Amino acid sequence: MSTVAESTLVKFDNVSFSYGNTPILKGANLAIPRGQVVAIMGGSGSGKTTLLRLIGGEIRPTAGTVHVAGEVVHELSRNALFTMRRKMGMLFQFGALFTDLSVFDNVAFQMREHSNLPEDMIRDLVLMKLHAVGLRGAHHLMPVELSGGMARRVALARSIALDPMLMMFDEPFTGLDPISLSVIGSLIRRLTDALGMTSILVTHDVQESLQIVDHVYFLADGKIVAHGTPDEVRQSDAPFVHQFIHGEVDGPVPFHYQARAYADDLGIQSGGN
Amino acid sequence: MQRTVMDFWVGVFVMAGIGALLILGLKVGNLTSYQGGDSYALLGNFENIGGLKIRxxxxxxxxxxxxVANIEFSLETYDAVVTLSMDSRYRFPKxxxxxxxxxxxxxxxxVGLLPGGDxxxxxxxxxxxxxxxxxxxEEMIGRFLFNKAAGD
Amino acid sequence: MDVILIKQTAAVIQRIGHRTINSIWRLGCASHFILLVLLKSWTSFARPRLITREIYYAGVMSLVIILVSGLFVGLVLGLQGYETLQKFGSESAVGTLVALSLVRELGPVVAGLLFASRAGSAMTAEIGLMKATEQLSAMGMMAVDPVARVVAPKFWAGVFSMPLLAAMFSVMGVFGGYLVTVVVIGVDEGSFWSQMQNAVDFRYDIVNGVIKSCCFGVVITAIAVFEGFDAPPTAEGVSMATTRTVVTSSLAILGLDFVLTAFMFRGVA
Incomplete structure (x- = not known):
């Protein structure tokens, strides 16, 4: 498609989305170039995960279009969408490993569903993927026997099983100890470069993600409010970015939820009785 | 290993289930004396069928x-028409x-059948x-009392 | 005063209307979902191993409770039946009583109730938890349809297991009745079996009982998989959906049993 530059893998064109009457996105625009690691940051409930679900075609935008590799996602037929999803990988917040399958079978899942590879070749591939995340020795364990960080690494191995062109990470750093957190962070960077993927991180972990990404988008109030490279972002004095990076209590994102004047609510003024 | 154990138990389960169905059919029910599609119908008119029921x-x-396959009231003869579904192995004289x-x-x-000599x-x-x-x-008792009275 | 009364009445009527519309809407959702499951079933038939696994969890895991309950129901039926029939001097008909009660009603119904609370609730919980932990979404993102891969095999496994379980329940019940009346009390064994076989008709009693249990199997598993798939993805949502599965399918079994009985045994003996 001519409107999408060759180097751009994912492009949001004025995308809006609402759950019922609750608007989540109100005309978001962003472009993600191939081969980069891009972070999308924003407060809780700002619609970051919604962005990923729009890319994956799980939900349809109420207005605007989402392009992935030059195709409009919500116009794809069901089969075309499933074909496209085979080229995407997604790491869910808590890994979402299949609890009834072993680590090995989890990683092998997609290969068995989508290919007719012989079992010994699947075995080699699975061990390679597990080796890449440093868990080749854990292939016989069940998901319940894994720690949070290990589970997330297995899920990462599972999502790169078919060498996707696009990886999406939904809050990859949540609930991890500092060591696991660095491990996941460096894995994202290394795998993106080694496999020639493009990675999108949705996160609110500022420090870890600024170390590994090429570009950052800030999402607030359903729109992209700022973006730039990590260095630009660190130096930025835009009020929202400053508040977010430094974790200040009050600022453009107010501490108080919208309310009437405090005095009114307490009935201090003469109007109340 | 896990897989073969599961397969074994599912096999046991299916066999036990089919076995149970067979026991129901053969031991509890009357499948052995059950005649399939091979039957023919005979009709009989009765003045009074009492408590006779279908089956x-x-x-x-x-x-x-x-x-007994069916019981109806006939408007031509004003009596009960009983349809019998007969096992085709057995034939009866006219x-x-x-x-x-x-x-x-x-x-x-x-329904009791007493074969004739035709x-x-x-x-x-x-x-x-x-x-x-x-x-x-009631009729039997009435007849008995009537006879008794007549005899005295 | 009158205005308030009218308003209250209107509110009550409104609530009834709202409830009705809601339940019809839910029923529609459920039917649509089951239709979807049926349409996507070919994957499970192409890969019978998926169904085998579910038969293990739905059928084999329910075996113990079904067999033990069947045995005890039969023991009690035999004991009570003997107590009553003995007053009329026809205690040899106790076999008939036990067999007919089990084959026609108790087998399908009680096995159905047990199946709903043992296997149905487990199905709802498993699907609901997979949804809550994003396993279903993950599967969808891996271009594998969770309805075809997870839901359809469970559905068919339930439909297949239920009649077998009901038959086993009935056989265990008859065996229990035999134990207590023939072995313990000493009713004549010959007349126990012959009276039973005389009275129990293959077509009308046994086949109808099996048809009943098949219907219950479809209804229970349909409710279980729908509630699981429809559950809000939270711990509370899954637990409520599990409860709803047991309550709804138990009521559905009892209601459907009445309807089926009315159709099957009307005007017959």
């Missing part, structure tokens, strides 16, 4: 040879005597010529 057995010399009998004093009612056999859809109605207790 009641048809017996000859105590052997079940068919079942002058067979059909009567409604009771097993035991208060047991279920059934050479020709009853064909599908034909009628019994000679029938005998059910005994109704």
């Amino acid at each position: 009641a057995p048809v017996k000859s010399a105590g052997v079940v040879v068919g079942r 002058d067979t005597f059909a009567s409604i009998l009771t097993s035991g004093l208060l047991g279920e009612q059934y 050479e020709a056999m009853l064909e599908d859809g034909e009628r019994f010529i000679k029938t005998n109605s059910a005994m109704v207790l």
Whole structure:
């Protein structure tokens, strides 16, 4: 498609989305170039995960279009969408490993569903993927026997099983100890470069993600409010970015939820009785 | 290993289930005496069928040879028309005597067939010529008292 | 005063209307979902191993409770039946009583109730938890349809297991009745079996019982998989959906049993 530059893998064109009457996105625009690691940051409930679900075609935008590799996602037929999803990988917040399958079978899942590879070749591939995340020795364990960080690494191995062109990470750093957190962070960077993927991180972990990404988008109030490279972002004095990076209590994102004047609510003024 | 254990138990389960169905059919039910599609119909007019019900057995010399398939009231003859579904292995002469009998004093009612001596056999859809109605207790008692009174 | 009364009445009527519309809407959702499951079933038939696994969890895991309950129901039926029939001097008909009650009603119904609370609730919980932990979404993102891969095999496994379980329940019940009346009390064994075989008709009693249990199997598993798939993805949502599965399918079994009985045994003996 001519409107999408060759180097751009994912492009949001004025995308809006609402759950019922609750608007989540109100005309978001962003472009993600191939081969980069891009972070999308924003407060809780700002619609970051919604962005990923729009890319994956799980939900349809109420207005605007989402392009992935030059195709409009919500116009794809069901089969075309499933074909496209085979080229995407997604790491869910808590890994979402299949609890009834072993680590090995989890990683092998997609290969068995989508290919007719012989079992010994699947075995080699699975061990390679597990080796890449440093868990080749854990292939016989069940998901319940894994720690949070290990589970997330297995899920990462599972999502790169078919060498996707696009990886999406939904809050990859949540609930991890500092060591696991660095491990996941460096894995994202290394795998993106080694496999020639493009990675999108949705996160609110500022420090870890600024170390590994090429570009950052800030999402607030359903729109992209700022973006730039990590260095630009660190130096930025835009009020929202400053508040977010430094974790200040009050600022453009107010501490108080919208309310009437405090005095009114307490009935201090003469109007109340 | 895990897989083979699971397969084994599923196999046991399916076999036990089919076994249970077979036991129900053969030991609990009457599948052995159940006649499939091979049956023919015979009709009989009875003045009074008493408590005869659909599916009641048809017996000859105590052997079940068919079942009551249908009971209707005839507006032409003003009596009951009983359709019997007969096992096609058993054939009866034209002058067979059909009567409604009771097993035991208060047991279920059934149709009893007493074969005659005719050479020709009853064909599908034909009628019994000679029938005998059910005994109704009140009539029996009434007749007994009447006879008793007459005898005195 | 009158205005308030009218308003209250209107509110009550409104609530009834709202409830009605809601339940019809839910029923529509459920039917649509089951239709979807049926349409996507070919994957499970192409890969019978998926169904085998579910038969293990739905059928084999329910075996113990079904067999033990069947045995005890039969023991009690035999004991009570003997107590009553003995007063009329027809204690040899106890076999008939036990067999007919089990084959026609208790087998399908009680096995159905047990199946709903043992296997149905487990199905709802498993699907609901897979949804809550994003396993279903993950599967969808891996271009594998969770309805075809997870839901359809469970559905068919339930439909297949239920009649077998009901038959086993009935057989265990008859065996229990035999134990207590023939072995313990001493009713004549010959007349126990012969009276039973005389009274139990293959077509009308046994086949109808099996048809009943098949219907219950479809209804229970349909409710279980729908509630699981429809559950809000939270711990509370899954637990409520599990409860709803047991309550709804138990009521559905009892209601459907009445309807089926009315159709099957009307005007017969």
